[in-house]
Amino acid sequence: MLCRAVCGFLLLLKILYGRVLFVLLGGTPGDGLIGPIAAPALIAPDLMITGRGVWLLSAWMCALLLALGYPIGILSGRTFFRHGSVASGLVLGDSCPQRVGRRLSSPADEGWQMLYEQVRLGKKAARRTVEWGQRHVVRPVWWGNLRRREPFSDWYGSERGRPVDRLYIDGFIERHRADLIGHVMEIKNPHYVDLYARAEKVTVVDIDRANPNATLYADLDEVGSLPAGVFDAAIVTNTLQYLEPQPALANLWQSLAPGGVLLLAAPTLARVDAEIPDIDYLRFTPRGLRREFVKAGIPAVVEGYGNILASLCTLYGLSIQDVSVKELDRVDPRFPITVCARAVKTAS
Numbered sequence: 001m002l003c004r005a006v007c008g009f010l011l012l013l014k015i016l017y018g019r020v021l022f023v024l025l026g027g028t029p030g031d032g033l034i035g036p037i038a039a040p041a042l043i044a045p046d047l048m049i050t051g052r053g054v055w056l057l058s059a060w061m062c063a064l065l066l067a068l069g070y071p072i073g074i075l076s077g078r079t080f081f082r083h084g085s086v087a088s089g090l091v092l093g094d095s096c097p098q099r100v101g102r103r104l105s106s107p108a109d110e111g112w113q114m115l116y117e118q119v120r121l122g123k124k125a126a127r128r129t130v131e132w133g134q135r136h137v138v139r140p141v142w143w144g145n146l147r148r149r150e151p152f153s154d155w156y157g158s159e160r161g162r163p164v165d166r167l168y169i170d171g172f173i174e175r176h177r178a179d180l181i182g183h184v185m186e187i188k189n190p191h192y193v194d195l196y197a198r199a200e201k202v203t204v205v206d207i208d209r210a211n212p213n214a215t216l217y218a219d220l221d222e223v224g225s226l227p228a229g230v231f232d233a234a235i236v237t238n239t240l241q242y243l244e245p246q247p248a249l250a251n252l253w254q255s256l257a258p259g260g261v262l263l264l265a266a267p268t269l270a271r272v273d274a275e276i277p278d279i280d281y282l283r284f285t286p287r288g289l290r291r292e293f294v295k296a297g298i299p300a301v302v303e304g305y306g307n308i309l310a311s312l313c314t315l316y317g318l319s320i321q322d323v324s325v326k327e328l329d330r331v332d333p334r335f336p337i338t339v340c341a342r343a344v345k346t347a348s
């Protein structure tokens, strides 16, 4: 009864999501035990029924599906378990190909369309299909509400919590809080100064004269627009993408006092700026930013932060609170979203 309820529920999901439904039959005797346990866990790949009464249970489902115009697949249990995916298949039939054709509309569905077409060619082709399936048919994606054209937030997820890039930037600045002493400069507002600095003097820089927090209006791209040799620390977060990197780095560097430190963070992956899109020019990979520092003759330690989940969150406008610090904390060099650099101007 429970099995029927689970299967019915899964079937409903499949119908709602308009996908081909595969029913996993047979397998080894052991499947009988794991079937009912595994079925709910395997919603994403497909529906799996094993064990006693499987024929009876699948018969009514197959009949219902055929009536609804869905092709039915029989899959081999061994391949299924080995690859954790819908690996080999034989489509038994379909009552309404046009309907299936309509349902298989997105590029992601092309694989299914191909499988379906191949099996329709006959027995020999079906064998090829099995081979083809083993190589190409992969576990379908369970998109949920991520299949969308609009982000969840237009403001980096700030209505939902803290934007994900801030996990890395906040951590970077906090780790180097000991650098933030004496005369400290920050762009736009004294956010990190207030949080972490033991500053004797603070200068807030902006090009935007409408910014009431700024105490020095300057164009960072103009070398010499910042006073020379005065700052003990400069915090330049999420700003380099609006600038000409070489003059801006030269300007910042000449503004540091001997022994001064530049803490800089820039986006590697980010949507086009929501507030000032007209001047949002650049993104920096860790290597790209390192190269800018080398070109400018500034010795810097450059590191990228992020992973694939952080990448998705940043594009979707999801916040740290939508996932967890633990999930975001694991850095994957393939998917940085933020790059941070620390450069110390030697005293000599």
Ligand SMILES: C[S@@+](CC[C@H](N)C(=O)[O-])C[C@H]1O[C@@H](n2cnc3c(N)ncnc32)[C@H](O)[C@@H]1O
Pocket: 186, 187, 188, 189, 205, 206, 207, 208, 218, 219, 220, 221, 236, 237, 238, 239, 242, 243, 279
């Ligand atoms: C997105 S905000 C980032 C500010 C802050 N540091 C943070 O982490 O949120 C970028 C700031 O850089 C300023 N900005 C853009 N181009 C500039 C330039 N050429 N010189 C000085 N400031 C500039 C903008 O006006 C804006 O206040």
